[in-house]
Amino acid sequence: MTLARLVVILLLVFVVPLAARVAWWTLRGDLPGDWGSADWSSAGLLPRPADKPDAMIHVYAARVGRWRGIVAHHAWIVVKEAGAARYTRFDKVGWGSPVRTNGWPADGRWFGNPPQLVAALEGEAAERLIPRVRAAVADYPYRGFGDYRAWPGPNSNTFIAHVLRATPELGAILPPTALGKDWRPLESWLSLTPSGTGVSLSLGGYAGITVGWVEGVDVILFGAVAGIDLRRPAVKVPFWGRFGVASLV
Template sequence: MMSLARLLLVMIGLFVLPLGAHAVWWAMRDDVAANYRQADWSSARLLSPPAETPQAIVAVYAARVGRWRGIFAHHTWVVVKEAGADRYTRYDKVGWGSPVRTNGWAPDGRWFGNAPRLIVLIEGEAAQRLIPQIQAAVASYPYRVSGDYNAWPGPNSNTFVAHVMRSVPELSAALPPTALGKNWQPFRDIVGLTPSRTGVQISLGGYAGLSVGWIEGIEVDLLGLVAGIDIRRPAIKIPGWGRIGMEPIVW
């Protein structure tokens, strides 16, 4: 049986050292915006103009958050466009103003100057079938009014997107391990299914937890920091750095 000293060393190796190394690397960057107003929020040009994209689109994006919080966290959001629509619709959960924001920023916009990366992309008839389910999930999010947002451990922006993915498991993807708050669940729901419904998740109010699923892999959550492995698409997941290895499947 593992002694307390060995367990402490394992925790330091899995959580503290990677996060510390990423903090040093982050501090050495010279392109981190000092504040909200100085940051670049423009489109990263990942999506084609709607006029050039007649088919339906469903996408999920993630980008590092601003300032020192970018050391360990991503912000995620959902984008949809129905077939023939002349614009994209973006859904975010934020901690200021209207908590569930529609079209607050460019659909593929930078977040505090940090370029987003694609987590999910579904096009055509498959996307068109999912859009009503996504819209229903957005409308049914239970933590959508002022005062419901809690940056740590949740519910926050990533809890919102995890809710959408849990409501629409056909999205068949996992949020980045650095999507702080994605594993948050109220204490009444300690044990449940992972968002993809391919495994089991244990969440102690976002302070600690464990997820084991075919899509999510194996993740150990401690104070919102995630360490784990992905067997389906071989990769390791470590605090700060996120996923290292094969990229997750993007449709």
């Protein structure tokens, strides 16, 4: 393949979807003007804890706010032990205390954008896995002040990817637009995928390739993901997301 053909392919696969996304996002008329005016309330996806006695683990993702919503989702994880009186939500953010516990409603909107359920595990299997989720949250290596970088990482999605790598039984796949999920330090350039069903090569989050039975085949360029899902047929369009079999839960 000549260099010219490679450039054309990259333009078609990555730049054209970005331009289309920018145009579509600009035409939206319901974007929150600032942090204070956005809706952070519950989206009503979860029942009251008293009405859900079984243990559960849920992973959510929602588009981020303002111009960053063009390209990125923010992900978080929610747990509840059997019989617990409340849900516990874990996020990594770039201000204040970096790893937040219950900073927002468990199923809250993010900058006004409703969350989507990425993965769910309930009952005894969730009860067995929750201690490992909590341990992974506690030992996340980039949890201090100044450890957050919106791009290419480590960021909120790098944090959740770390938790998912510690709990491959969840079989969770973050959306292709979860910018930062593929970030790893250069010395850890090769690793298993979060599900443990494949391998991932990452050059500091700027470029990489992932091949896994659960994750599919991804090509990463500057954090954007283009790929295909073979297990549940779909294509992953940079900046837009996944199109195909709708649910991975």
